[in-house]
Amino acid sequence: MAVFTPLDDSQVADFLTRFDAGRLTRLEGVPSGTENTTYFVTTDRHELVLTLFEQGEHEELPFFVALLDYLAEYKLPVPGPLHDREGIALQSLADKPALLFPRLPGKHPRAPSLGQCRALGDALGRMHRVSRRFEGSRPNPRDLHWLSAMHHRVLVYLSADDQTLMKNEIDDYQSYFAEAEPLPQGALHGDLFRDNTLFEGDRLGGIIDFYNGCTGDLLFDLAIVINDWASDSEGRLEPARYAAILEAYQARRKLTAAERDAWPMMLRMTALRYWLSRLLVVYVDPPAHDLSPHDPALFRRILGQRLAHGALPLPEETGS
Ligand SMILES: Nc1ncnc2c1ncn2[C@@H]1O[C@H](COP(=O)(O)OP(=O)(O)O)[C@@H](O)[C@H]1O
Numbered sequence: 001m002a003v004f005t006p007l008d009d010s011q012v013a014d015f016l017t018r019f020d021a022g023r024l025t026r027l028e029g030v031p032s033g034t035e036n037t038t039y040f041v042t043t044d045r046h047e048l049v050l051t052l053f054e055q056g057e058h059e060e061l062p063f064f065v066a067l068l069d070y071l072a073e074y075k076l077p078v079p080g081p082l083h084d085r086e087g088i089a090l091q092s093l094a095d096k097p098a099l100l101f102p103r104l105p106g107k108h109p110r111a112p113s114l115g116q117c118r119a120l121g122d123a124l125g126r127m128h129r130v131s132r133r134f135e136g137s138r139p140n141p142r143d144l145h146w147l148s149a150m151h152h153r154v155l156v157y158l159s160a161d162d163q164t165l166m167k168n169e170i171d172d173y174q175s176y177f178a179e180a181e182p183l184p185q186g187a188l189h190g191d192l193f194r195d196n197t198l199f200e201g202d203r204l205g206g207i208i209d210f211y212n213g214c215t216g217d218l219l220f221d222l223a224i225v226i227n228d229w230a231s232d233s234e235g236r237l238e239p240a241r242y243a244a245i246l247e248a249y250q251a252r253r254k255l256t257a258a259e260r261d262a263w264p265m266m267l268r269m270t271a272l273r274y275w276l277s278r279l280l281v282v283y284v285d286p287p288a289h290d291l292s293p294h295d296p297a298l299f300r301r302i303l304g305q306r307l308a309h310g311a312l313p314l315p316e317e318t319g320s
């Protein structure tokens with residue numbers, strides 16, 4: 001469930017009067033989601049989504065609002081938050097920080113079609129093109145510093161071989177990135193899995209859940225996408241989805257030589273990032289709520305495949 005704070009109609013009807021968004025006609029708790037309370041809110045004028053922030057760093061919410069405002073201004077398919085009559089987006093409801101969003105159309109893809117992969121690659125390429133000029137700053141909370149600091153906590157739960165693998169991997173990333181050319185920077189989604197997108201057929205209705213959003217290496221975002229969207233259940237890369245995403249992306253933003261060089265390492269590092277974050281959820285810091293955790297072993301397999309076979313060749317860029 002993802003209604004941790006129950007709300008009734010009168011609370012939400014009253015809340016809506018702060019906005020020019022019409023009158024409440026229907027309120028429905030959203031069962032999916034893991035961290036925040038989400039309601040679908042229908043008014044006589046709009047389909048909306050109300051989010052109450054239950055956990056996390058509330059002081060970082062203004063960064064997420066600024067990023068969504070910025071991307072929405074560039075007409076990217078993201079839910080730009082509604083601003084109230086005074087121009088303020090970030091609200092308080094039931095003593096929790098709250099945001100109201102447009103409800104975007106579509107469903108999360110399970111087995112993405114090539115059309116969906118192209119649409120996603122295109123949107124991410126467009127997003128990264130403009131996000132390079134975004135002026136906000138939030139260091140990537142899951143970067144190499146985090147991997148290096150946190151991996152000790154899970155070693156005790158791993159086989160001897162996996163302990164060695166995890167430690168050696170982090171050493172390799174540190175050696176590589178200490179010497180590598182700097183990578184292009186910008187604002188990232190930070191967790192662009194299939195279940196953070198909505199599609200109607202091959203049309204991308206929107207990208208949601210920007211709460212891992214941050215600033216850092218753009219390539220980190222692209223590698224997360226490839227590992228989730230273009231891996232099979234054994235962690236092997238699926239060539240057609242891989243090519244569809246990367247061709248569409250590069251038609252919007254060409255990878256630099258430094259990024260092409262770092263690509264196999266970035267695929268490994270982002271695989272380990274999720275192997276580790278999922279292990280932490282399972283063994284170290286289980287959520288207070290009764291939710292089934294994501295499977296860490298899938299990202300162990302993805303890492304194993306990237307190590308054994310590297311990355312597939314990057315398609316030649318076609319854009320600017
Ligand atoms: N703007 C939106 N438009 C349509 N559906 C949304 C929107 N925001 C959230 N949702 C729905 O609510 C669910 C939970 O939202 P999400 O932000 O992923 O929650 P959590 O942070 O708790 O994981 C999503 O899986 C999606 O189905």
Ligand SMILES: N[C@@H](CCOP(=O)(O)O)C(=O)O
Pocket residue numbers: 142191193212274277278294
């Ligand atoms: N999409 C992730 C969950 C979010 O990652 P986290 O580091 O914020 O826990 C997954 O599938 O594991």
